[in-house]
Amino acid sequence: MPKNDKRPIQLPRPTLERLKKYYAYLMQVDLEYISSEELAKKFNIRPEQVRKDFTYLNITGRPKIGYHIPPLIEELGELFGTGVMENIIIVGAGNLGSALAKYTGFEKIGVKVVAIFDNDPKKISSFVGELSVLPLSSLERAIKRFEVKIAAICVPEESAQKVASLLIRKGIKALWNFAPVPLKVPETIIVENQDITSGILSIKHVIKK
């Protein structure tokens, strides 16, 4: 694909995962340039892998200097659509859903939590941060009003499928699933399963050596 072609790029999943890590890292560092060697060392991979990953971006490094970080961050931001604000909703105003709703870091990556839902009458109308917990009967209205495509599922695993199916019926296109259970969804629906245990397993794997 030509470099200035703006069609969505289908990245291999491992590449996408690495690009996300580079992006998070580059947002934190206080540097002007970074070489593929430095990035590779940080992530314990080969510099050729970094250079190959960056061929998906409209950017080239300079010999002996490396990649200019501000345009690199911009390119990565464009790849992940961080410049476009996407409204999301959360279902499940428990421990996890409430923590997500209060997290202030989402806006930096173009994500805004616009509503939180629960089916527990005791939680309805209580506040999570600045959001009042809504009943599921308000789902459709909120999805339409805020043009929401993404929903985070933060309900117990036994309710997750039911909630997923309801969200899809109400117009949601992508599910960010925190419940530790696989979801059955139509092919057109995007599902991202978020597993908090995977990070700690990676640490345990390294520590074991």
Ligand SMILES: NC(=O)c1ccc[n+]([C@@H]2O[C@H](COP(=O)([O-])OP(=O)(O)OC[C@H]3O[C@@H](n4cnc5c(N)ncnc54)[C@H](O)[C@@H]3O)[C@@H](O)[C@H]2O)c1
């Ligand atoms: N993936 C992760 O990293 C991770 C980490 C912690 C917890 N979890 C999972 O996230 C989910 C939530 O965990 P938690 O600790 O916040 O649980 P919690 O019990 O504190 O909260 C769950 C909330 O969901 C609500 N709920 C239940 N059924 C519902 C339904 N049908 N519709 C709407 N709301 C409903 C409950 O009223 C409750 O408020 C669980 O599935 C848990 O296993 C995942």
